[in-house]
Amino acid sequence: MPVLKKIYNACKDSFTPTGPASEEALERVRSILDDLKPANVGLEQEALAAQKWKPLANGSNGRRPRNGGHPQYPPAIKYLHIHECEKLSIGIFCMPPSSIIPLHNHPGMTVLSKLLYGTLHVKSYDWVDLPELPESSSARPAKLVRDCEMTAPCGTTVLYPTEGGNIHCFKAVTPCAIFDILTPPYSSEDGRHCSYFRRAPNDKLPDDIAQQLEGVNLNEIVWLEEIQPPENFVVFRGQYNGPQVVKKS
Template sequence: MRIEIDKRGNSFCDFGPEKKAKKTRRKHKKAMPTAVQRLFEICNDVFAGAGSVPSPPQVERLQSVLDSMKPSDVGLNELMPYFEAEKNEGYPPITYLHVYECDNFSIGIFCLPPSGVIPLHNHPNMTVFSKLLFGSMHIKSFDWAPPPFDAVWPAKAKAETTSSVRLAKVKVDSDFNAPCKTSILYPTSGGNMHTFHAQTACAVLDVFGPPYNDSKGRHCTYFHEFPYPSFSGDAVSVQENGGEYAWLEEIERPGSLKVVGAEYEGPKIVDTL
């Protein structure tokens, strides 16, 4: 380093050409992408649109980045008002934070206060990744009963219900506590129909591929679960086959379900692809 004097008599430091170059290189060093940006970029690679299902290597790649994500990666903490316990009777409202959506996939976060419930619903022709960011919840999921039991139709159900009742097999019926692995469901397997019951305040980061779209046949349907013995008189052989079964009846969107939208305030996604 040498000291030089400018025309006004002020001194300044000249670091020489080598150190100037180093400073320039540091200035233009590329910033590391945020976790949510990496998630977005992988989703762009993994989801190819309607009718496609990610391959096992693609699933593993997306699951890996979701498994490592924390609440702070999406700007959340348990003290936010979304997670406050409700004093009123009935199910508390659930907040949905919309992060990103395109034709091939969507990214969003469900914020559930204690006792919050997302009723039993399906994901037609969709692959869904759900990451519990924090909290504890009970998840119960179903797939439609496999052949030949998918053709079982209880005569008693025809007389006692107003719509179709179909046999489903339980896939998951367990408590989950963060941190835990990402849950994955597929168009016809993995628990395509599921329900969430929050035991504590919790946040779930969801990736849908492709997203819901009524005009393209991806309409969210809700179900009421009847315990298997309810209509088992003419279908005892199914339960004897092993596994746990239930009867699911299509219903309108439950009036108890209250979902409110709020602005996502975490790190932003830069869509440059």
């Protein structure tokens, strides 16, 4: 059975409309996803091209604003939609070098991500729960979970609703592709809508709040505030030409 079909079947049996049925069920999906290769989703040629990619001499890979001036915007990202139902969504983000998926969250969702090819920089955070926050604060404290580069082939990463780096951003170091499974999928009606964040201009922890964070490295705490989706963040839907997980009617 094709790997993609095996992944889908495992998801169908392991996930519910509220997420994984159990940690063991999630692990079954993750272990199969570890074996996914670019060729399994019709991206073998793209992966080969990524291996041969060399950075431009001037370091410029971005889009220019409509008026032709500076600064350059990050390149647009292509999304390949594979499947969505009440239990999960499956898709692939194809990222050109220097493209960025800004800091965003996955409220109430578990996400499995498999880097298919290329090198990607990942930075992620989890919210820090505090008894109370200043009434005047529009930001919340978050703890750094990951700040590193990943290069394929590598294992599948899993983030949970409240841990593992639920708030994260990606920057493509080279051409790369990320295979994503979200369970359950985004749904504004159910309160699972994507929000974007940035570090607050003044993110120093007040002394009274810092005292509440016993055992936490304060150097890893930042204040994040919600923002509108960045205008320079562009994702367009591409044509997925790989194997289907459900027969088209």
